[in-house]
Amino acid sequence: MTILFSVLALLLAVAGAPVFALMGGSALYLFHAAESADPGQSVIIELMRLATMPSLISIPLFTFAGYVLAESGAPKRLVDLAEALFGWMPGGVAIAGLFACALFTAFTGASGVTIIALGGLIHPLLRKQRYPEDFSLGLVTTTGSLGLMFPPSLPIILYALVGKVSLDRLFAASAVPGAVLLLILSGYAVFIAGRHKVPRVAFTGQALRTALRAAAWEIPLPFLIVGGIYSGKFTASEAAAVMSAYVVFVEVFVYRDLKTCDLPGVMTRSMMLVGAIMIVLGTALGLTSYMIDAEIPSRLFELLSAHIKTPWPFLALLNVFLLIINMVEIFSAIIIVVPIIVPVALQYGIDPIHLGTLFLLNLELGYMTPPLGLNLFLSSRRFNKPLPELYRATLPYWLIVLGALLLVTYVPRLSLWLPDLLHIQ
């Protein structure tokens, strides 16, 4: 019977059945098969736990604020500012693109909106500077997820909720590897700019002043949010409340990029993403609770530990497994996989925060992994290029991010250094 059910579920999954239905259906079936008194109640009671998660509210608030930013003139002002700041350096325009995308992705929830909103501005800019097509295309495709290691990105929040680790600690932990990756990619940009003799843009105080003045209301935002969280002044949820209020005030009343009557549309569009996440999260809680009851993680550990004795090969295997899952669907991957692997990793003595960082960086790599990575599809649609061309263009970047992932996996201090330094619990 269970085999029959698994085959049916798999077929429906391939046909494109919604993940929440697969999760909810499996949970109902498994509780039923385990002769639970009332499978329906077992699932719903777990789902109701959503209302007890303290950081959950940060998901709708940050997502809404991100959508407002994406639909305003903020992307243009951000790119102009980054160009004025970094354009004079060797590889400067590319570096400006990297930083602008990282910041923007962090603030818009890493849902792929960066490629649509910023890619279209940065790609022509790079081409105008005579950067090679493959390099430019690869850069905008890669940077679509570059910011997901920085607060307040949505995947970090979701991981902390599902993996039951401190969100504030994870925010601090993932930023250092994120910054290292940003530096490595900047180095690559300098190298390419040198090899192709890309001309530099002259620095002018005038351009910088204009860009600074234009973005004057948006510049405080990262400092307010990131500074607030790192200094312990706000929790992540409070930062989300402040950010959504601030962003509406600035974009609607100061810049007037959006009209008040545009807001309901932005609200419903952003809450569709939130709803899609929440319904999967809710139904998966039932499935997770079944798996914990059935001691699936400890059985998995027993099975693995018969062959793998030390953490290092376990982490290698984990990375390969995650990469395959993450390539398919990022948010569902976090919700489904994290509750199972966290207890297993704990048995191997791996710090849950370190695990979180490597998971997030793995997500970032998954976004751009052929054949199914989401960024590749978004870029292909946005720039009207066939997928194989994107596979080729992103390969050097893929290798760089893979290198960074290995570094993060095998140097735990990299992730644990900042949270320990700031004494964030």
Place this chain on the structure above:
Amino acid sequence: MEKLKKAEALLVRLEGATLVTLLTVMMVMAFLQVAARQFFGTGLLWGDTFLRHLVLWVGFLGAALATADEKNFAFEALQTGLSGKPRARAALALAAQLCGAAVGALLTRASWIYLLAEHEEAKALFTAGGFEVPAWAFAVILPLGFLLVTLHSLIKAAEAAAKLR
């Protein structure tokens, strides 16, 4: 089919309006809570509980709209790959939407039973200004939300079935 589409458009408008109202309340209140805490060192005691339950309402309405707009998370590669074969694609969409509707209906039923039990128990979630707010009042969104998701899935299934003919 036309009537069905009109009815769904009306339902979507209603869901959207409710969602926008609730999200606005949530944003304003969350911001006031932070402001009160930063400047006066205190906030409404029941505020956080209320807000956390409001997230459920906003989330479920968002999920209903996502279902109507076919934005739920799903493995889409096969359906996308079949874009040249509309009938095969419609058949897959029909199976996928019916699966969503079936599980949605089971979860609607289960959460309805849960709601009845909560109502029976009549536990207070919090007290606001001397007024006891019962926990079941917030749990209403579970059966309601799953019902809306089921309805939208059925409508999408009907649309897919119409393409099969």
